[in-house]
Amino acid sequence: MKAIAYYRVSTDQQGRSGLGIDAQRYKVQVFLGDDFPPVAEFVEIESGGSSGRPELRKAIAEARRRSLPLVVAKIDRLARDVGLFMSILDQGVDVRFAELPELPTGAAGRFMLQQFAAVAELERGLIAERTSAALQAAKARGKRLGGYRGGRKPDHRLAAAARRAKADAFAADMGETVRSAVDLVGGLRPAARWLNEQGYSAPSGGARWTAEAVRRVVARAEELCRD
Structure with missing residues (x-):
């Protein structure tokens, strides 16, 4: 065609x-x-x-x-x-x-496309909201958390929530790129190799991408879209 x-x-x-x-x-x-x-x-x-x-x-x-x-x-x-x-x-x-x-043509096809577009708009809004919340939580972590320096001990639940928020922010930013890498080069390990070769920063301050890191980012990005 x-x-x-x-x-x-x-x-x-x-x-x-x-x-x-x-x-x-x-x-x-x-x-x-x-x-x-x-x-x-x-x-x-x-x-x-x-x-x-x-x-x-x-x-x-x-x-x-x-x-x-x-x-x-x-x-x-x-x-x-x-x-x-x-x-x-x-x-x-x-x-x-x-x-x-x-996809069918005519009024039925147009209606279906409108519903699909509504889902895409919802995903965009949810990702934006989650990214904003994640960045705010990560910023709060930098101010209130960190190593124990005496006085009140850190709230480990808050630290865990901040780590999750940071991971959510990374997945929201890089999820589309990482998913595309998996689709393009065919598999988690080849995608990790490609991301390293192209100089993309790995999550959580890691020096290099691994197949497991690729899997986690893709899974977290998909979870963000569902939540």
């Missing part, structure tokens, strides 16, 4: 590394088939809740000009805001998602 492809990552670091883009490109190519590379590709480095999307506007214009569908790897790569998402669908372009190859 001939199509226009649109890819989006949320951070400059992901854009420079090409990691998130490569994972999306792979999903789109599988959806289109090996014999049909995208007619044109547009890459955006922008938050999913932002409406300032120059590359998306170009992609929509190109899809409309060529009368071709616009293919995106996942719903949240198009937008994590329901209003923005639906406004894009209303621009007269046939938008397809590689993760939903069997």
Whole structure:
């Protein structure tokens, strides 16, 4: 199938590394088939809740000009805001998602897409809230916790909560990148090797990524989305 492809990552670091883009490109190519590379590709480095999307506007214009569908790897790569998402669908372009190859057309398909977009928006809000709370807790840990220096002994439950908050903040920031690494290079150990080679900081001040560290970050990021 001939199509226009649109890819989006949320951070400059992901854009420079090409990691998130490569994972999306792979999903789109599988959806289109090996014999049909995208007619044109547009890459955006922008938050999913932002409406300032120059590359998306170009992609929509190109899809409309060529009368071709616009293919995106996942719903949240198009937008994590329901209003923005639906406004894009209303621009007269046939938008397809590689993760939903069997989605029906017409009113039923549009309704389903709206529900999926609502879930993506909820995830964005929850991640933002958890990240803010985690950073505040980590900051509090720096002021109130630490080694015992006499006087009142530290609250070990508070210390444990602060460690969890710090891990949550790290997973919220790096979860998407780490998940993309696993998808792209195929497995926890290869993903750890790739992250080390690219110079990504390991969690908890560790010198290097390990397969176990990758597994924990992915699991914690998924838990953040569910909570």
